[in-house]
Amino acid sequence: MPQKDPKTVKSELKKGELQNLYYIFGKNIPDVEKLTKQIIxxxxxxxxxxxxxxxxxxxxDTSELYDMIQMMPMMSEYNCILINDYNCEKPRENMAGLRAEDLNKKLIDVLKDIPHQTIVIFNVTGFEINAKTDFKTGKSIIKDKNKKLADLAAKIGALVECPIKTENELAKEIAASVSARGALISLDRARELAEMCQSDTLTIRNEIDKLCAYVGSGEITADTLHNLVHRQSDVTFFKLADAVAAFNKKSAxxxxxxxxxDKDNRGAVLANITGSFIDMxxxxCARRCGKQIQDVKENFAYVWDFKVKNAFRDSSRMSVRRLRECISILRDTNIALNSGGGDEKTILEQTVTKMLMTKN
Structure with missing residues (x-):
């Protein structure tokens, strides 16, 4: 079967048509999670x-997965299995003595014969798949090792991409979301909000909550947007933290x-960089104590899963000692920015240089 879009899958679900294997990915993480819940x-x-x-x-564990797949459902028509963030590039947290190709082959062999009573869902919310856009179809073509698993899903089940929506599509959703909260926003202002947030649905949702809390039952105007919404950069703070973790000077x-x-928000830049390193x-520390993503999310009241998942992924390349050194450097930078009259850009460049010089 060819790659499907989320609307087609939702239409099939309404008709009661389910596939035995789903692979759901894309840059629109909230839609990936939403579609996963609808299938379940x-x-x-x-x-x-x-x-x-x-x-x-x-x-x-593929042996454990095989046993689960063969199980009969309890109190339901289907036995459902959700597998989050299986990365064929690095299938295990600890790859010592293991080869990705061997592990992936075992998994695909297990998935080739899924019984009719079982539905297996793979979804990707915590890492980015290497893909390129096919300009003829507008769909993404996976280029890394995850392609084999995705191709299997396309062949015997459903391969679904949840891409970032256009500003016009987002504008309609923003207007509806604002209206549901009792406030008003024009389509022009909704498009402007989408553009300010670089069409990032996670950021948009957060900004809508903030704006609606501010205006109450009033209207979100251009002045409201400009005063309350910080225009997002194409490069996230997570990517900077990831570049430092990987000793990638050029990317950093x-x-x-x-x-x-954004010259008016350079203080916010340092605050967000610091926040990323504190997350890591x-x-x-949680990994060393045997804690999982959900434990950290609950203990520190994180709203977004992706922040914790990014932190777990990126921190795997940094020792506790190196993270402590980086946080100390960021603390000293904050003191320097608040107490001196030095050039902010120069100070932050020196900060990144110092962090890149730390060692694991």
Missing amino acids: RAAVGDNEEFALNKLEGRYL FEALDELMQ YRAV
Whole structure:
């Protein structure tokens, strides 16, 4: 079967048509999570406690998965298995003595014969798949090792991409979301909000909550947007933190240059960089204590899953000692920015240089 779009899958679900294998990916993480929940609900209804098994991709045991796939459903028509963030590039948290190709082959062999009573869902929310756009079809073509798993889903089930929506599509959704909260926003202002947030749905949702809390039952005007919404950069703070973790000088300074384009919010740049490193420090400490993503999310009241997942992924390349050194450097930078009259860009460039010089 060819790659499907989320609307087609939702239409099939309404008709009661389910596939035995789904692979859901894309840059629109909220839509990936939303579609996953809709498939699960169509499969098991309110019986998730008995009929749904949730597995983390980095700890996936193919023998255990095979046994789960062969199980008969309990109190439901289907036995449903959700596997989050299985990365064929690095299938295990610890790859010592293991080859990705061998692990991926075992997994694909297990998935080739899924019985009719079982539905297996792979979704990707915590890492980015290397893909290129086919300009003829507008769909993404996966280029890395995840392609084999995605191709299998396309052949025997459903391969679904949830791409970032256009500003016009987002504008309609923004207007509807604002209206549901009792406030007003014009389509022009909604398009402007989408553009300011670089069409990032996670950021847009957060900004809508903030704007609606501010205006109450009033209207979100151009002045409201300009006063309350920080225009986002194409390069995220996560990418800068990831570049430092990987000792990638070129990517780190490219990210910083992009972030520093916003001259009115350079203090916010440091605050967000610091926040990313604190997230990673929490993640690496949690891993050492045997804690998982959900534990960190609950203990520190994170709203977004992706922040914690990014922190777990990026912190795997940094020691506790190096993270502590980086946070100390960021602390000293904050003192320097608040107490001196030095050039902010120069100070931040020196900060990134110092962090890149730290060692694991």
